[in-house]
Amino acid sequence: MADRGPRQYPGLAGIDGCRGGWFCVTETAGRIQSFATDDFATAVRRLDGVAVIAVDIPIGLPQAGPRDCDLLARRRLGPRRGSSVFPAPLRGVLDAADHAEASARHRDIDGRGMSRQSWNITPKIVEVDSVVRAVGQSRVREVHPEISFRELAGRPMHDNKKRPAGHEERLGFLRDVFSPADLDRALRARPSGQVARDDVIDAFVCLWSARRILAGRALRLPPEPQRDATGLDMAIWA
Numbered sequence: 456m457a458d459r460g461p462r463q464y465p466g467l468a469g470i471d472g473c474r475g476g477w478f479c480v481t482e483t484a485g486r487i488q489s490f491a492t493d494d495f496a497t498a499v500r501r502l503d504g505v506a507v508i509a510v511d512i513p514i515g516l517p518q519a520g521p522r523d524c525d526l527l528a529r530r531r532l533g534p535r536r537g538s539s540v541f542p543a544p545l546r547g548v549l550d551a552a553d554h555a556e557a558s559a560r561h562r563d564i565d566g567r568g569m570s571r572q573s574w575n576i577t578p579k580i581v582e583v584d585s586v587v588r589a590v591g592q593s594r595v596r597e598v599h600p601e602i603s604f605r606e607l608a609g610r611p612m613h614d615n616k617k618r619p620a621g622h623e624e625r626l627g628f629l630r631d632v633f634s635p636a637d638l639d640r641a642l643r644a645r646p647s648g649q650v651a652r653d654d655v656i657d658a659f660v661c662l663w664s665a666r667r668i669l670a671g672r673a674l675r676l677p678p679e680p681q682r683d684a685t686g687l688d689m690a691i692w693a
Contacts, residue, residue, distance in 0.1 A: 465506035467669060469662030470498060471600070472512060472579045475649025480641060480658040481505065482666075487637040489658070491650050495582040499590065507594060509665035511657055512576065512583045513543035514597040515682065515689035519565040524691040527676040528602050536611040539601045541572045546684065549581055588685060596668055596692045600657035603664045604628065606674055606693045616653045625656050632663055664693050 466483040476493035481502065492498045495510075502508055515522070522543050529537035544557070545564055551557035554574040561569040587595050605611045608628050614621035629638055641655050667673040674693040681689045 465669070466502070466504060467662060467665040468502050468505050468508045469598075469658045469660070469665055470495075470508060470510040471654045471657040471661060472576065473650045473654040475646065477579075478645065478650045478654045478658050480655075480662045482662055487633065487641070489641045489644065489655070491646055495579070496586050499586055499595070505594065507596060507665040507668045509596050509598045509661040509668060509692065510583060511598055511600055511661055512579055513689075514583060514587055514592065514595070515685075515687035516543055516546040516549075516580070516584070517689070518546060518684055522689045523681050524597075524676045524689055528599055528691050531676070532601055532605060532611045535613070536601050536605070539616075540599060541570060541576065543689075544569060544573050544577050544580065549577065549584070584687075587687065592688055596665075597690065598661050598664045598693060599691050600660050602674070602676070602691055602693045603660040606667075607632070607660065607663060616656070622652055622656060625660070629656065629659050629663070633659060668692055 466481060468479055468481045470477055470479045473491065475491055477495055477498050478489065478491050479498055480487065480489045490501070492501070499508065525540050525542055528540045532540065545561055547564055548557040548560045548569060551560055554569070554571060557574055557577070558568040561567060601612065604625055612621065612624055614624050616625065626638065638659065642652060645655050664673060676691045683689055
């Protein structure tokens, strides 16, 4: 049975990266609200007092080699959706000037280049890394929407999240755990040039995972802690 969450509990938030920065969906005492911001630190300040902030971005970065959580997530999603889990960049490439430099450094460290997709989200990873290293991980947890949807639905999604069929597939499951009116309101209110429809959908399923984290029912990949050189836990929660 899907987790609807308790009627009254501390504030929760689901955050997804978007073209304009970050899209946040919050829930406090059953009330759903949303906002967009261009800066992750600003989002966290606005969420002061929120018990769990579930964000779709890698937290904790390896010195070399892949993270266990990424390997386990791809395996759990299978061949159709597994490619949506991009390898987290190595910590040693975060300050590279461009993709070519980052990929060259990556190859020097462990023999493999860096994908364009991983490079494209590196600025957001740097934002989150800076904030989490300052405030800790007690409230901010890494999630991945496709893993969250897999746990919500009991199977990986069939359709690509960028396509209308993928939107409807995911919204069908979200309507089981959120008010359709809240979902529709957030979709209508989004700044369309900065926040895509799938960003809103992903933020809601991140919020669903935040409910499960707070309740102690979330999946954790891997089950045992794996920490990076700065002490950050490298885990995907759902």
